[in-house]
Amino acid sequence: MSDIREALGSLAAARAALDAGSLSAADLVEAALTRAQDHAALQAVVGVRPRHARDEARASDERRAKGERRSLVDGIPMLLKDNMVVAGEATTCGSRILEGFVSPYSAGVVERLQSAGAIVLGRTNMDEFAMGSSTESSCFGAARNPWDPSRTCGGSSGGSAAAVAAGIVPAALGSDTGGSIRQPAGFCGVTGFKPTYGRVSRWGLVAYASSLDQIGPFTRSAADAAALLSVIAGHDPRDSTSLPVPVPDYAAALTGDVSGLTIGMPRECFVEEGVEPGVLESVREGVRELEAAGAKVVEVSLPHSRYAIATYYLIATAEASSNLARFDGVRYGHRAEGATDIDDLYRRSRSEGFGAEVKRRILLGTYVLSAGYYDAYYKRAQQARTLLRRDFDEAFAKCDVLVTPTSPELAFPLGEKNDDPVRMYLSDIYTVTANLVGVPGLSVPCSPAAGMPVGLQLLGRSLEESTLLRVADAFQRRTDHHEKRPPEPV
Amino acid sequence: MSPARDFEWQDRYEAVIGLEVHTHLATESKLFSPAPVRYGDAPNHAVHPIDLALPGVLPMLNDRVIDLAIRFGLAVRGEVNPRSIFARKNYFYPDLPKGYQISQFEDPVIIGGSVQIALEGSEPRTIHLTRAHLEEDAGKSIHDPALAGSDASLVDLNRAGVPLLEIVSEPEMHSSEEAGAYLRALRSILRYIGVSHGDMEKGQFRCDANVSLRRIGTQQLGTRTECKNVNSFANVEAAIDAECVRQAEVLDDGGDVVQATMAFDPATGRTRVLRLKENSDDYRYFPDPDLVPLVIAAERIEAVRRKMPELPDEKHARFQADFALSAHDAGILTGSRELGDFFEAVVVACEAMGTDAATRAKAVSNWVLRDLLRILKERDLELEDAPIEPQALASLICLVDAGRLTVKSAQQIFPDLVCEGGDPVQMMTAQGLEAVSDSGVIEDAVARVIEANPDAVASFREGDQKSINFLMGQVMKRTQGKANPGQVRELLIQKLS
Amino acid sequence: MSRISRQEVDQIAQLARLSLSDDEAAAMERDLERILEYVAALETLDTEGVEPTAHALQLATPVRPDEACEPMDPELALSNAPEAAGTAFVVPKVIDEEGR
Numbered sequence A: 001m002s003d004i005r006e007a008l009g010s011l012a013a014a015r016a017a018l019d020a021g022s023l024s025a026a027d028l029v030e031a032a033l034t035r036a037q038d039h040a041a042l043q044a045v046v047g048v049r050p051r052h053a054r055d056e057a058r059a060s061d062e063r064r065a066k067g068e069r070r071s072l073v074d075g076i077p078m079l080l081k082d083n084m085v086v087a088g089e090a091t092t093c094g095s096r097i098l099e100g101f102v103s104p105y106s107a108g109v110v111e112r113l114q115s116a117g118a119i120v121l122g123r124t125n126m127d128e129f130a131m132g133s134s135t136e137s138s139c140f141g142a143a144r145n146p147w148d149p150s151r152t153c154g155g156s157s158g159g160s161a162a163a164v165a166a167g168i169v170p171a172a173l174g175s176d177t178g179g180s181i182r183q184p185a186g187f188c189g190v191t192g193f194k195p196t197y198g199r200v201s202r203w204g205l206v207a208y209a210s211s212l213d214q215i216g217p218f219t220r221s222a223a224d225a226a227a228l229l230s231v232i233a234g235h236d237p238r239d240s241t242s243l244p245v246p247v248p249d250y251a252a253a254l255t256g257d258v259s260g261l262t263i264g265m266p267r268e269c270f271v272e273e274g275v276e277p278g279v280l281e282s283v284r285e286g287v288r289e290l291e292a293a294g295a296k297v298v299e300v301s302l303p304h305s306r307y308a309i310a311t312y313y314l315i316a317t318a319e320a321s322s323n324l325a326r327f328d329g330v331r332y333g334h335r336a337e338g339a340t341d342i343d344d345l346y347r348r349s350r351s352e353g354f355g356a357e358v359k360r361r362i363l364l365g366t367y368v369l370s371a372g373y374y375d376a377y378y379k380r381a382q383q384a385r386t387l388l389r390r391d392f393d394e395a396f397a398k399c400d401v402l403v404t405p406t407s408p409e410l411a412f413p414l415g416e417k418n419d420d421p422v423r424m425y426l427s428d429i430y431t432v433t434a435n436l437v438g439v440p441g442l443s444v445p446c447s448p449a450a451g452m453p454v455g456l457q458l459l460g461r462s463l464e465e466s467t468l469l470r471v472a473d474a475f476q477r478r479t480d481h482h483e484k485r486p487p488e489p490v
Numbered sequence B: 001m002s003p004a005r006d007f008e009w010q011d012r013y014e015a016v017i018g019l020e021v022h023t024h025l026a027t028e029s030k031l032f033s034p035a036p037v038r039y040g041d042a043p044n045h046a047v048h049p050i051d052l053a054l055p056g057v058l059p060m061l062n063d064r065v066i067d068l069a070i071r072f073g074l075a076v077r078g079e080v081n082p083r084s085i086f087a088r089k090n091y092f093y094p095d096l097p098k099g100y101q102i103s104q105f106e107d108p109v110i111i112g113g114s115v116q117i118a119l120e121g122s123e124p125r126t127i128h129l130t131r132a133h134l135e136e137d138a139g140k141s142i143h144d145p146a147l148a149g150s151d152a153s154l155v156d157l158n159r160a161g162v163p164l165l166e167i168v169s170e171p172e173m174h175s176s177e178e179a180g181a182y183l184r185a186l187r188s189i190l191r192y193i194g195v196s197h198g199d200m201e202k203g204q205f206r207c208d209a210n211v212s213l214r215r216i217g218t219q220q221l222g223t224r225t226e227c228k229n230v231n232s233f234a235n236v237e238a239a240i241d242a243e244c245v246r247q248a249e250v251l252d253d254g255g256d257v258v259q260a261t262m263a264f265d266p267a268t269g270r271t272r273v274l275r276l277k278e279n280s281d282d283y284r285y286f287p288d289p290d291l292v293p294l295v296i297a298a299e300r301i302e303a304v305r306r307k308m309p310e311l312p313d314e315k316h317a318r319f320q321a322d323f324a325l326s327a328h329d330a331g332i333l334t335g336s337r338e339l340g341d342f343f344e345a346v347v348v349a350c351e352a353m354g355t356d357a358a359t360r361a362k363a364v365s366n367w368v369l370r371d372l373l374r375i376l377k378e379r380d381l382e383l384e385d386a387p388i389e390p391q392a393l394a395s396l397i398c399l400v401d402a403g404r405l406t407v408k409s410a411q412q413i414f415p416d417l418v419c420e421g422g423d424p425v426q427m428m429t430a431q432g433l434e435a436v437s438d439s440g441v442i443e444d445a446v447a448r449v450i451e452a453n454p455d456a457v458a459s460f461r462e463g464d465q466k467s468i469n470f471l472m473g474q475v476m477k478r479t480q481g482k483a484n485p486g487q488v489r490e491l492l493i494q495k496l497s
Numbered sequence C: 001m002s003r004i005s006r007q008e009v010d011q012i013a014q015l016a017r018l019s020l021s022d023d024e025a026a027a028m029e030r031d032l033e034r035i036l037e038y039v040a041a042l043e044t045l046d047t048e049g050v051e052p053t054a055h056a057l058q059l060a061t062p063v064r065p066d067e068a069c070e071p072m073d074p075e076l077a078l079s080n081a082p083e084a085a086g087t088a089f090v091v092p093k094v095i096d097e098e099g100r
């Protein structure tokens, strides 16, 4: 493995190379741009900003020459899911409706990355408006899994997962509304982290479902995730749902010691039915590893988790139907030609601009909020959310961390679930609960099955990201699944 | 509209009227964005990415609107909801950039309350409020063929996001006059407590009127219609009258009033159906997931209460009690906050200058009600814009009180004082108006007047008391009105007895 | 028993300002039917007396001070406009003026 490929493989390696002076930020940016091209067939990256990235790299190198370093990620190129706005750059959310849109302002996470010296290299592919579990509904075409390009990389942040897995960049950001960071991380064999709801600012994240959306990192390791999370986490006075609490030193939590911690296995998540062979066995093996490291393992129950997918789809689509009303062809984005009146303009612009899955969810959300159905669907889902939260409170009274598979399946072949929305939705069965109750969730690679990565999901108490990172890091100190790299393209 | 029917509908029907008022809150910035609240800018010159509903923006509540809402709630003696909820009202319209309006639906910030109205010649009435809630204003669609062409409209989002308080009354008014009185009372309260500037021309105070008729003697409410966005007191009253006549005609012809949104055309004086209320008005309200509940602690309400300005009805009662003013005079003085404040400031200044306590308030109210209001009206001037200082009127009154200035001279100075400002002492000196109290000059004038008017002198001596006034007038004339009238009178009586 | 009718699909499409071809509408009706069938599981849940949760957060109401910022440069505000006249956005004629 060449030095440069090694350096783009993780934040720790990139930082080490920069600190040793063996590579410059400019070298990293050039190499990342080249790798993005070499991996073009993955369709993981949908846009790069080479000129700005080179300028930023030069500035970082100049700082470093003067002995300054803004943060642990200074000079390191990263990619953002295409639903976080960057001033002066396009943002599409994988949708035709945002064609031509250039944001006049930057997202909170972008400001934080840039003031930490990180280099925003470009944008990654995603399911249209983050609605999907396979990154197939993007207007740019499907992203592919670096481990097997005939398979999906998961979604909706599939491009970010694939880009980190393929080593195009050492880290990327994604967003997670029902599992959209963790599931693709599991499919691609990288570490994906959804922090506590409110931990990372949503300012400048194009909303899918506001009460569930959360930005988080894709990295090679939990240690890298800790480094990146400490850059992007923290209160933002522009986001009413941003938590006004201090951000702990995540790196300091990585002690490697999990003795004294109790890990709960929700009984409902370890039922063979509906789970692909090999998945549960890999996860159980991972749990045994943690047990061997000194953690105590107990069985717990989340009795309402069987309602989670239904609850999630009602809440998420209701919020989405309203959040996506602003895409109307009036102030930005796609406008249909030749509309005869304003309603015609709305209908045609939106019908031309949105893909089938987005329309399906907008219609479902409109339906569940409409007069006569609100109580039966939306309100009931909010009540189910309360019951689910109580389940978690009870479970966390018995354990510090919950462990489950990230997904009930391995990365599936492209096109396999496109005709069956409900089957696609069930892909998120283990992940949606964390969004509904707001707790942090993390996926780390455990032992592969049938040659494909398997994700082990850890869920923690609200704001206890440190505990999750500690457990994940301890696991990665004892295993090498996260270090495995997919084959290079021929 | 036939005048005969117009005249008689009230014999058969009772009008039932409820009003929804949208009033702009007096803030520097918008409800959920930091863009400035400004009027009269070119299109889209007062916007922030939040007002454009750009992808990724989020609302953040303006702290000041909370205090303003509390202040209103206290003023109308409503309940300040300890936990109100911002909800989204979803509909498509080009001046509504998000495709939804952030408003309050199930849990408004203010619940209940009431406003007193008084119509000439009838007992004061209490009009109850249903609720008041916070919401954002929409932008404006401009239909100007000269600018946009005949088949296009323009969208200006300067007003989008301006904070509104929507105040909903119970359907308790029964005539357009009552509706007008309610609106005036409400606007006066809002302005008094500094919650809204209430400038109707700027669209800061807008009214929707819900009107229905019911047969006299029945309790069953009729089907109502809603007249949208009527923008002056006179037009609200005219719109309600026109709508009552229209509904009476429909009912008299055996028809049913259909639930609809109406527009009032001031040019024709008629209402017309803008849109029928259909099930398509499905706003799909739900709690805004970008915002958390608006929680208002009891301490905050108390803090606002401690700083509450005096309300119009409280001031009215106090003016009657403290200054021995009639209900009528006190009513005019407290009709606007500016006038009442000016009056009190003059009284306080007079007191500091040692004017006689017994006559002080009466004198001030005379000057304000008689002279000041007349001059302002003649010059088409608002009190806020008039340069006169309370101190100046006080000093004028003191000069009269001390005999240095006659009332006549004071009235001569006063218009300039109101319209140009200045110091009455300087003006008096500059114009040579100081009253003559030099007894030599007055004695001389008295002697000459007695000499020149033997008839009047004779009739006074025969007991005709009125002729002293004639003689006094003559002396004043001789001294160009500058002699102290008391002194003149005393001297005349002394010389003639 | 069907949970959603073609007529309801057309109604919500109008509310959402989406126009669907006949084929699309039929496909949507079928998909929504299946999804509603699936979420119907919630009907068996006892939610009597359960408070709804709108957010996982329990936060004091966040606010910002009432201070006005510099407004956006109007040119920037209009920079993404599909059609503009001066500094205003242009749309096809709006007929129903104040009818809301």
Ligand SMILES: [Mg+2]
Residues within 6 Å of the ligand: B020, B166
């Ligand atoms: Mg209303």
Ligand SMILES: [Zn+2]
Residues within 6 Å of the ligand: B022, B135, B166
């Ligand atoms: Zn309103």
